[in-house]
Amino acid sequence: MASVRWGILGASNFALNRMGPAIHAAHGAELVAVASSSAEKVAGFQAYAPAARHLASYEALLADPAVDVVYIPLPNHLHVEWTLKALAAGKHVLTEKPVAMQAEAIDALIAARDKTGLVAAEAYMIVHHPQWQRAREWVAAGEIGTLRHVDAQFSFYQDDKGNIRNRHETGGGSLRDIGVYTFGSARFVTGAEPVDLSSRVVRENDVEIWAQVAATMAGPQGRYTYNSMTTMRAFNRQVVTFQGTKGMIRLEGGPFNAGVHDMAEIELHQGMNRVLVERFPTVNQYQLQVEAFCASVRSGAPFAWSLENAKGTQAMIDWAYRVAEEVRL
Numbered sequence: 001m002a003s004v005r006w007g008i009l010g011a012s013n014f015a016l017n018r019m020g021p022a023i024h025a026a027h028g029a030e031l032v033a034v035a036s037s038s039a040e041k042v043a044g045f046q047a048y049a050p051a052a053r054h055l056a057s058y059e060a061l062l063a064d065p066a067v068d069v070v071y072i073p074l075p076n077h078l079h080v081e082w083t084l085k086a087l088a089a090g091k092h093v094l095t096e097k098p099v100a101m102q103a104e105a106i107d108a109l110i111a112a113r114d115k116t117g118l119v120a121a122e123a124y125m126i127v128h129h130p131q132w133q134r135a136r137e138w139v140a141a142g143e144i145g146t147l148r149h150v151d152a153q154f155s156f157y158q159d160d161k162g163n164i165r166n167r168h169e170t171g172g173g174s175l176r177d178i179g180v181y182t183f184g185s186a187r188f189v190t191g192a193e194p195v196d197l198s199s200r201v202v203r204e205n206d207v208e209i210w211a212q213v214a215a216t217m218a219g220p221q222g223r224y225t226y227n228s229m230t231t232m233r234a235f236n237r238q239v240v241t242f243q244g245t246k247g248m249i250r251l252e253g254g255p256f257n258a259g260v261h262d263m264a265e266i267e268l269h270q271g272m273n274r275v276l277v278e279r280f281p282t283v284n285q286y287q288l289q290v291e292a293f294c295a296s297v298r299s300g301a302p303f304a305w306s307l308e309n310a311k312g313t314q315a316m317i318d319w320a321y322r323v324a325e326e327v328r329l
Contacts, residue, residue: 036056
């Protein structure tokens, strides 16, 4: 079967170093074009994908008949606009998270997806990783008994005021950048949604750079308490725990940036000091995401993270911002 042909809208560092190589390595995918005003930046992609053509504008990529799928790694505030344009141009679209700045904006994407019959999704790669699929299986199977509490922490240090994460006008903020992981991972594993929520945030130059969120979640496993801490001003840390009445699941090291921050590893703690550890040293979640998207394009196979899933996480982020108490550290 012919490869699904991908084009990248913009030559961001993340696209160059993560998604570009994943598209190139994925079975059944081919990176055929990168749109950028800079030929020098595109040359970085061509170093590992020589067949990738340089297109000088985003419009040229959307008009290119040789492109089946458009991957959009643009700054957050441009995601909805260019996703809609790509769908209107007849392209399938995979857009970086967060796919929108507010939950209600995703309704237009859902409508355009349904009208065109094309595949459109948020690039939420962790749900394609076997460690997160295992966590969901264990919780559903009752391996930790009744779920009582979920705790998620994600931090890194980035204080460059020119970086899009630290700029209000480009949709910066820790909740938009990494809260999608602390929120979305709990929702994916448990199927629960918040029924009450409170938050405290620290801002610099009108950008939230630290957030602590507490919630009560309700879903198939009943109710449980939830806590999230995200910040762009602390040393790297990624850890998530699911604590039940008879055991605990712990993901630490690389639960979100598996293979980049650290090796992916999941632990199942049960009675009598029993600990089952599974490690995934060679899994590339970005490549798995590309292959899953290609399968959806080819055959309509279900994609693990729909626009509706993305809307649920964005609604939780919106709620956290809406009720946030500003504090000083």
